[in-house]
Amino acid sequence: MSPTALTIIGERINASRKSIARAIDDGDEAVIQHEAGMQLDAGANFLDVNAGIYPDREAQILAWLVRTVQSDLNAPLSIDTTNPDALKVALEAHQGKPLINSISLEKERMDSLLPLVREHSCAVIAQTIESGHIPVTAEERVDIAVQLVDVLVKAGLDAEDIYIDPVPQPVSMAGDAGMETLKAFAEIRNRLPNIHILCRVGNVSFQLPGRSLLDRTFLPMAMAAGADTAIIDPCNNDIMASVAAAEALLGRDEFCMRYITAHREGKLAGKD
C-alpha cells in the first residue's frame, strides 16, 4: 500500500499476542523483525512495542524489543508502557525520535516524564485522562486536551510532536461513547489545528462481536471528524481498505490516485 495521509502506529508487536510472547520467551529476534518489516511494508509510520504482560522484567524486555527492531530496520518506535523505569530504559535503547505511548494529565507522572521527554527529544501521545479519571463527555476531553497541549508546549515540545488521544470508550458500556469521542475529535481539531489527533480504534468495539467491522466503520468517522493518526494493525486488509476509501472520500488522496492504484493492484478488500 502506498503511504497514507493517515499516520499509522502499527500495533502488532504487543506481548499480549501469543506469538509475540513466545518470541520474547525464546529470544527469537527473527519473529520480532518479521513483524516489524511486515508492518512497515503495509504502511506503518511508527511501530508500537508493548511488554506490559511482563511486569517484573518489562524494562529489560522493552529495551530488547527496541534493539531487536532497530538493529534490522530504521523505524521509529512507539514505546507503550505505563512504567516510568521501563520507559527510561527503552528510550535509552532507542535510535532517532521515539514516540511515548502515553502520558496523561497527572501531575506526579508528568513531573517524572517531562525531563525524559526533553532529554530524548520525544514525540508524545497525550491521553485526555486527568488523575486517573477517563472523561465521559466531549467537553471534558477538549478541556483536558487544551491543558495537556499547554503543559507540553511550555515544556518545549513542538505542536507536531504532540498526539492527543481522546481515549474512546466502548459503546458496549455507554451508547453515547462513540458520539462523544467523535465530537471531541472535531472540537479538538477546531481548537488545536496544529497538533495530531490519535484514534485508538480498538477501544470502541471492546466486548462486542465483529470487532473488525466496527473498527473499520469507526475509523473513517474519526478521520472525517479530525483524527489524523491511528493505532491499528496495518496488515489487516479490511481496515487498510477503509483507510484508502476514507482518504479518497475526504480529499486526502489527490485525484484518488492512491485509491485507484490500490484497487488496480487488488489491495482493497472490496468485492467490486
Added chain:
Amino acid sequence: MSPTALTIIGERINASRKSIARAIDDGDEAVIQHEAGMQLDAGANFLDVNAGIYPDREAQILAWLVRTVQSDLNAPLSIDTTNPDALKVALEAHQGKPLINSISLEKERMDSLLPLVREHSCAVIAQTIESGHIPVTAEERVDIAVQLVDVLVKAGLDAEDIYIDPVPQPVSMAGDAGMETLKAFAEIRNRLPNIHILCRVGNVSFQLPGRSLLDRTFLPMAMAAGADTAIIDPCNNDIMASVAAAEALLGRDEFCMRYITAHREGKLAGKD
C-alpha cells in the same frame, strides 16, 4: 435485518437496471413484486420507482410500477422522476403517503409541483439545487436547504415530511466534494434539527472503481454528520453491515442489541 434507525429508500426498482427494464417490457409483475418484497424484507422503508429511461411512456410505466408493487404489498413508494406529468399520474395511482423524489429550488417547477404535493399529502425529497445549479460549497447547500424548508413549511408540509438532499458530488471530479457534503450534513442538522437529511450515497463514488467499498465507507461518515435517511440497495449485505455497525457506534441501537443480533444471525459481512 431488524428495522434500522436509518430510514432506507430501496433503490432497486429502477429501469436503468436490465432486469427491471426486461420486466417492464414483458409486463412481468412477479419480477417487480419480488424486487419489492426482497427490499422490504431487508429493511427498506420506502421503495424507489424510476422509469426515466422511457421518456415517451414514463407516466404510464411509472403508474404501472406503483400499481404492481402496491397490489401485492402495502409499502410507500418513492416516486423518482423529473417529469411533472409522470409524477402526477404516478401519484394518482399511489395508495397512502408517497415520497416525491425529488423537487429543488426552481420557481417554475416548484409552482407546478406544490399543488400536487398538497393534494396527495406527500412527503418530499428536496434537493439543494437552485435553478439548475448544483452547489460546490457546504455554505451554498445550507443556504438553499433553509430556503427550501421555508417554502415547503409555508406550503403546509410538516418538518417530518421533508427530506433535504444536499446532493453529494463525485470525489472523482473534485477532491473536496465529500468533505463539503459532510459539512453540509452537519450544518443542516444543526440549523434544521427536525427535518430529515438524505444521503444519496452512490453519488460520491461515481466513476471510481470499488464503488461498494466507497459507499459503505461514506454512509457512516454521513450518518455521524447528521444524515438519517439513505438511498441504497438494502439487499447489499456489505452496506447493511456498515449501517448496523454505524448505528451501534453512534448510539442509535440501544445496548447494541440489533448489531449483536445481526452478528449472531450471520447477517453481518464482517469476517470476525
